[in-house]
Amino acid sequence: MIFVPLPFVVALLLSILLIRMLRMEEWSAPGRRLFLALIAAYALQSVFIGLRWGYDMLAIMPLQAVLAAIVAPLSFASFADLTLGTPRPLSRQWLHLLPAIGVALAFACWRDVVGLSLILLFIGYGLALLWISRSGADALVASRLDGAFLSYRSLVITAVALIGSGLSDVVISLDLYRTGGANAGAIVALGNVIVLLILGAAASIAGGTQPEQGIDSAPPSPALPTEEDDAVASRLDSLMETKQVYRDPELNLNRIARKLGLPARRVSVAVNRIHGMSVSQYVNEFRIRFACDQLAHNDMPVTSVMFEAGFISKSNFNREFLRVTGTSPTEYRRRERAPQPAKETALQAFVSR
CATH class of the missing domain: 1.20.1070 (Rhopdopsin 7-helix transmembrane proteins)
Structure with missing residues (x-):
């Protein structure tokens, strides 16, 4: 042998x-x-x-x-x-x-x-x-x-x-x-x-073709934010909302810093201190908001919504969606598309608790 x-x-x-x-x-x-x-x-x-x-x-x-x-x-x-x-x-x-x-x-x-x-x-x-x-x-x-x-x-x-x-x-x-x-x-x-x-x-x-599994590591406890942190975070929020750079699947911290004309470390520190999360989590929250809007208002397949939002990994998309919304993309769409009376009943039930 x-x-x-x-x-x-x-x-x-x-x-x-x-x-x-x-x-x-x-x-x-x-x-x-x-x-x-x-x-x-x-x-x-x-x-x-x-x-x-x-x-x-x-x-x-x-x-x-x-x-x-x-x-x-x-x-x-x-x-x-x-x-x-x-x-x-x-x-x-x-x-x-x-x-x-x-x-x-x-x-x-x-x-x-x-x-x-x-x-x-x-x-x-x-x-x-x-x-x-x-x-x-x-x-x-x-x-x-x-x-x-x-x-x-x-x-x-x-x-x-x-x-x-x-x-x-x-x-x-x-x-x-x-x-x-x-x-x-x-x-x-x-x-x-x-x-x-x-x-x-x-x-x-x-x-970068494999998604991470498990729960994101929490960032270290941030120090008290400064006025400079507020200014950087405000510029970053504006960049995300007006340019929708989060939809770029190849986006990284260095690209964000270049667009702001700031050192990457400065951007990271500002996000940690102001939002209490990593830059990755911060960007993914914008992606999930965009995905929620698409799921609620059009009939694109969930996978197409995922790509449009900037994700390239289905498992990462589902994990982040669950982290931000507490549910899956399919269940979120089903709830948003439910008949209005049913949605009102659910709301009344929640308020009456």
């Missing part, structure tokens, strides 16, 4: 995911190419892991180590670009190749430090991602608002996974020292499955 290591299966799944994403036009955007490179790097790393631990090919170890030194910086660079108004061109990302060059030189000159270097590299970049996450979802100004919280959660997951990968290398080193590597293969295989889950999250970030 042919032995197919688990990492090869993971590599195949990642390759299929990569091909599928390459066929989508939105993946050609500069800010999303790093995520494509990240997926490709994980797929190749899975192949290297399979060759090393499945068939005991020790000659692959230098390539495996160098690629690992690329994966951690690439993960950081991919998410860091989401915090920028304009993603850095790939030609300016060369600094993230320095760790890989250092590991390659270490393999040639001083192999004993390679393991420790990779551990520190993964933990260091993981901590750097956690540092980015301290400002919350609104820090990801280039992330589409429809999936801003998913982007944030994926960032945190990736950060924890990088730190966990560094710590797992410590466990593998101890196992090699104590038992000669009796359990190392199982540890690597389990870690590779976790990597697959991380890549699925990273893929969702890059394309």
